[in-house]
Amino acid sequence: TCFDQVREGQALHGEGMWGPFANEDEWELVKWLNKNMGQNQADQFLKLNITCTSIEIESHACPSFRNKTEFVNAIDKLPSGVEWQCEGISLTRDILDDDGTAMEEEVKLWFHDPVACVRELIANPLFQDSMQYAPEQLYTGERGTDRVVNE
Incomplete structure:
Protein backbone atom coordinates (compact mmCIF):
# COMPACT_ATOMS: atom_id res chain seq x y z
CA THR A 1 0.00 0.00 0.00
CA CYS A 2 1.04 3.64 -0.19
CA PHE A 3 1.53 3.64 3.59
CA ASP A 4 3.89 0.67 3.34
CA GLN A 5 5.83 2.51 0.63
CA VAL A 6 6.14 5.60 2.85
CA ARG A 7 7.39 3.44 5.74
CA GLU A 8 9.89 1.66 3.46
CA GLY A 9 11.13 5.02 2.17
CA GLN A 10 11.60 6.29 5.72
CA ALA A 11 13.54 3.16 6.65
CA LEU A 12 15.66 3.42 3.49
CA HIS A 13 16.63 7.00 4.37
CA GLY A 14 17.21 6.17 8.04
CA GLU A 15 14.21 8.21 9.16
CA GLY A 16 12.01 7.32 12.10
CA MET A 17 8.23 7.36 12.04
CA TRP A 18 8.27 11.19 12.15
CA GLY A 19 10.52 11.44 9.08
CA PRO A 20 11.55 13.63 7.45
CA PHE A 21 11.47 15.35 10.86
CA ALA A 22 13.61 14.41 13.85
CA ASN A 23 10.81 13.63 16.32
CA GLU A 24 7.23 14.34 17.34
CA ASP A 25 8.12 17.74 18.83
CA GLU A 26 9.67 18.88 15.57
CA TRP A 27 6.62 17.57 13.68
CA GLU A 28 4.36 19.66 15.94
CA LEU A 29 6.57 22.73 15.36
CA VAL A 30 6.42 22.26 11.58
CA LYS A 31 2.64 21.86 11.67
CA TRP A 32 2.31 25.07 13.68
CA LEU A 33 4.77 27.08 11.56
CA ASN A 34 3.18 25.91 8.32
CA LYS A 35 -0.35 26.69 9.50
CA ASN A 36 0.29 30.01 11.24
CA MET A 37 3.23 31.64 9.47
CA GLY A 38 4.33 32.38 5.95
CA GLN A 39 7.71 31.19 4.69
CA ASN A 40 9.42 34.52 5.42
CA GLN A 41 8.09 34.61 9.00
CA ALA A 42 9.16 30.99 9.52
CA ASP A 43 12.61 31.91 8.19
CA GLN A 44 12.81 34.83 10.65
CA PHE A 45 11.74 32.51 13.48
CA LEU A 46 14.46 30.01 12.59
CA LYS A 47 17.06 32.80 12.74
CA LEU A 48 16.11 33.87 16.28
CA ASN A 49 18.71 33.32 19.00
CA ILE A 50 16.26 31.06 20.88
CA THR A 51 16.59 28.54 18.05
CA CYS A 52 19.97 26.91 17.77
CA THR A 53 21.69 26.10 14.52
CA SER A 54 25.11 24.79 15.46
CA ILE A 55 25.13 24.35 19.26
CA GLU A 56 22.39 22.27 20.83
CA ILE A 57 21.29 23.84 24.09
CA GLU A 58 18.60 21.96 25.96
CA SER A 59 16.41 25.00 26.65
CA HIS A 60 16.44 26.08 23.01
CA ALA A 61 14.36 24.87 20.08
CA CYS A 62 16.71 22.92 17.84
CA PRO A 63 14.88 21.96 14.65
CA SER A 64 16.76 19.97 12.03
CA PHE A 65 16.07 22.72 9.46
CA ARG A 66 17.80 26.10 9.68
CA ASN A 67 15.95 28.27 7.16
CA LYS A 68 12.81 28.47 5.05
CA THR A 69 14.35 26.52 2.16
CA GLU A 70 15.18 23.53 4.37
CA PHE A 71 11.79 23.93 6.11
CA VAL A 72 9.84 23.84 2.82
CA ASN A 73 11.98 21.00 1.44
CA ALA A 74 11.19 18.94 4.55
CA ILE A 75 7.47 19.60 4.10
CA ASP A 76 7.71 18.66 0.42
CA LYS A 77 9.06 15.23 1.42
CA LEU A 78 5.78 14.39 3.17
CA PRO A 79 3.44 12.01 1.33
CA SER A 80 0.79 13.88 -0.59
CA GLY A 81 -1.97 11.33 -1.00
CA VAL A 82 -4.09 10.92 -4.11
CA GLU A 83 -3.06 13.27 -6.90
CA TRP A 84 -5.31 16.10 -8.02
CA ASN A 124 -4.64 3.52 5.94
CA PRO A 125 -3.53 1.69 9.10
CA LEU A 126 -5.29 4.30 11.27
CA PHE A 127 -8.65 2.92 10.11
CA GLN A 128 -7.66 -0.75 10.25
CA ASP A 129 -9.71 -1.57 13.36
CA SER A 130 -12.72 0.48 12.23
CA MET A 131 -13.33 -1.04 8.81
CA GLN A 132 -16.34 -3.25 8.14
CA TYR A 133 -16.39 -5.20 4.88
CA ALA A 134 -19.73 -6.94 5.29
CA PRO A 135 -23.13 -5.89 6.60
CA GLU A 136 -23.94 -6.74 10.16
CA GLN A 137 -27.08 -6.85 12.27
CA LEU A 138 -26.91 -4.98 15.56
CA TYR A 139 -29.30 -5.55 18.46
CA THR A 140 -29.70 -3.72 21.78
CA GLY A 141 -31.89 -3.99 24.83
CA GLU A 142 -31.75 -6.29 27.83
CA ARG A 143 -32.65 -9.35 25.78
CA GLY A 144 -30.78 -8.26 22.65
CA THR A 145 -33.97 -8.23 20.58
CA ASP A 146 -34.24 -4.54 19.62
CA ARG A 147 -32.72 -4.21 16.18
CA VAL A 148 -30.71 -1.06 15.41
CA VAL A 149 -31.10 0.22 11.87
CA ASN A 150 -28.69 2.92 10.67
CA GLU A 151 -25.93 3.60 8.21
Whole structure:
Protein backbone atom coordinates (compact mmCIF):
# COMPACT_ATOMS: atom_id res chain seq x y z
CA THR A 1 0.00 0.00 0.00
CA CYS A 2 1.04 3.64 -0.19
CA PHE A 3 1.53 3.64 3.59
CA ASP A 4 3.89 0.67 3.34
CA GLN A 5 5.83 2.51 0.63
CA VAL A 6 6.14 5.60 2.85
CA ARG A 7 7.39 3.44 5.74
CA GLU A 8 9.89 1.66 3.46
CA GLY A 9 11.13 5.02 2.17
CA GLN A 10 11.60 6.29 5.72
CA ALA A 11 13.54 3.16 6.65
CA LEU A 12 15.66 3.42 3.49
CA HIS A 13 16.63 7.00 4.37
CA GLY A 14 17.21 6.17 8.04
CA GLU A 15 14.21 8.21 9.16
CA GLY A 16 12.01 7.32 12.10
CA MET A 17 8.23 7.36 12.04
CA TRP A 18 8.27 11.19 12.15
CA GLY A 19 10.52 11.44 9.08
CA PRO A 20 11.55 13.63 7.45
CA PHE A 21 11.47 15.35 10.86
CA ALA A 22 13.61 14.41 13.85
CA ASN A 23 10.81 13.63 16.32
CA GLU A 24 7.23 14.34 17.34
CA ASP A 25 8.12 17.74 18.83
CA GLU A 26 9.67 18.88 15.57
CA TRP A 27 6.62 17.57 13.68
CA GLU A 28 4.36 19.66 15.94
CA LEU A 29 6.57 22.73 15.36
CA VAL A 30 6.42 22.26 11.58
CA LYS A 31 2.64 21.86 11.67
CA TRP A 32 2.31 25.07 13.68
CA LEU A 33 4.77 27.08 11.56
CA ASN A 34 3.18 25.91 8.32
CA LYS A 35 -0.35 26.69 9.50
CA ASN A 36 0.29 30.01 11.24
CA MET A 37 3.23 31.64 9.47
CA GLY A 38 4.33 32.38 5.95
CA GLN A 39 7.71 31.19 4.69
CA ASN A 40 9.42 34.52 5.42
CA GLN A 41 8.09 34.61 9.00
CA ALA A 42 9.16 30.99 9.52
CA ASP A 43 12.61 31.91 8.19
CA GLN A 44 12.81 34.83 10.65
CA PHE A 45 11.74 32.51 13.48
CA LEU A 46 14.46 30.01 12.59
CA LYS A 47 17.06 32.80 12.74
CA LEU A 48 16.11 33.87 16.28
CA ASN A 49 18.71 33.32 19.00
CA ILE A 50 16.26 31.06 20.88
CA THR A 51 16.59 28.54 18.05
CA CYS A 52 19.97 26.91 17.77
CA THR A 53 21.69 26.10 14.52
CA SER A 54 25.11 24.79 15.46
CA ILE A 55 25.13 24.35 19.26
CA GLU A 56 22.39 22.27 20.83
CA ILE A 57 21.29 23.84 24.09
CA GLU A 58 18.60 21.96 25.96
CA SER A 59 16.41 25.00 26.65
CA HIS A 60 16.44 26.08 23.01
CA ALA A 61 14.36 24.87 20.08
CA CYS A 62 16.71 22.92 17.84
CA PRO A 63 14.88 21.96 14.65
CA SER A 64 16.76 19.97 12.03
CA PHE A 65 16.07 22.72 9.46
CA ARG A 66 17.80 26.10 9.68
CA ASN A 67 15.95 28.27 7.16
CA LYS A 68 12.81 28.47 5.05
CA THR A 69 14.35 26.52 2.16
CA GLU A 70 15.18 23.53 4.37
CA PHE A 71 11.79 23.93 6.11
CA VAL A 72 9.84 23.84 2.82
CA ASN A 73 11.98 21.00 1.44
CA ALA A 74 11.19 18.94 4.55
CA ILE A 75 7.47 19.60 4.10
CA ASP A 76 7.71 18.66 0.42
CA LYS A 77 9.06 15.23 1.42
CA LEU A 78 5.78 14.39 3.17
CA PRO A 79 3.44 12.01 1.33
CA SER A 80 0.79 13.88 -0.59
CA GLY A 81 -1.97 11.33 -1.00
CA VAL A 82 -4.09 10.92 -4.11
CA GLU A 83 -3.06 13.27 -6.90
CA TRP A 84 -5.31 16.10 -8.02
CA GLN A 85 -6.61 15.95 -11.59
CA CYS A 86 -7.96 18.79 -13.69
CA GLU A 87 -10.28 18.77 -16.68
CA GLY A 88 -11.63 21.64 -18.71
CA ILE A 89 -15.40 21.75 -19.04
CA SER A 90 -17.52 23.88 -21.32
CA LEU A 91 -20.68 25.16 -19.62
CA THR A 92 -23.67 26.58 -21.42
CA ARG A 93 -24.87 29.58 -19.43
CA ASP A 94 -28.39 30.88 -19.04
CA ILE A 95 -27.22 34.29 -20.29
CA LEU A 96 -27.72 35.13 -23.96
CA ASP A 97 -25.23 37.04 -26.08
CA ASP A 98 -26.16 39.82 -28.54
CA ASP A 99 -27.22 37.22 -31.14
CA GLY A 100 -29.60 35.50 -28.70
CA THR A 101 -27.32 32.48 -28.38
CA ALA A 102 -26.62 31.00 -24.96
CA MET A 103 -23.14 32.00 -23.82
CA GLU A 104 -20.56 29.34 -23.05
CA GLU A 105 -17.88 29.42 -20.40
CA GLU A 106 -14.79 27.27 -20.00
CA VAL A 107 -14.16 26.23 -16.40
CA LYS A 108 -11.63 23.96 -14.72
CA LEU A 109 -12.86 21.05 -12.63
CA TRP A 110 -10.35 19.86 -10.03
CA PHE A 111 -11.00 16.43 -8.54
CA HIS A 112 -9.52 13.28 -7.04
CA ASP A 113 -10.12 9.82 -8.48
CA PRO A 114 -12.75 8.47 -6.03
CA VAL A 115 -11.56 4.86 -6.44
CA ALA A 116 -7.99 5.91 -5.55
CA CYS A 117 -9.34 7.84 -2.53
CA VAL A 118 -11.24 4.79 -1.26
CA ARG A 119 -8.21 2.58 -1.91
CA GLU A 120 -6.05 4.94 0.17
CA LEU A 121 -8.60 5.08 3.00
CA ILE A 122 -8.87 1.29 3.13
CA ALA A 123 -5.07 0.96 3.15
CA ASN A 124 -4.64 3.52 5.94
CA PRO A 125 -3.53 1.69 9.10
CA LEU A 126 -5.29 4.30 11.27
CA PHE A 127 -8.65 2.92 10.11
CA GLN A 128 -7.66 -0.75 10.25
CA ASP A 129 -9.71 -1.57 13.36
CA SER A 130 -12.72 0.48 12.23
CA MET A 131 -13.33 -1.04 8.81
CA GLN A 132 -16.34 -3.25 8.14
CA TYR A 133 -16.39 -5.20 4.88
CA ALA A 134 -19.73 -6.94 5.29
CA PRO A 135 -23.13 -5.89 6.60
CA GLU A 136 -23.94 -6.74 10.16
CA GLN A 137 -27.08 -6.85 12.27
CA LEU A 138 -26.91 -4.98 15.56
CA TYR A 139 -29.30 -5.55 18.46
CA THR A 140 -29.70 -3.72 21.78
CA GLY A 141 -31.89 -3.99 24.83
CA GLU A 142 -31.75 -6.29 27.83
CA ARG A 143 -32.65 -9.35 25.78
CA GLY A 144 -30.78 -8.26 22.65
CA THR A 145 -33.97 -8.23 20.58
CA ASP A 146 -34.24 -4.54 19.62
CA ARG A 147 -32.72 -4.21 16.18
CA VAL A 148 -30.71 -1.06 15.41
CA VAL A 149 -31.10 0.22 11.87
CA ASN A 150 -28.69 2.92 10.67
CA GLU A 151 -25.93 3.60 8.21
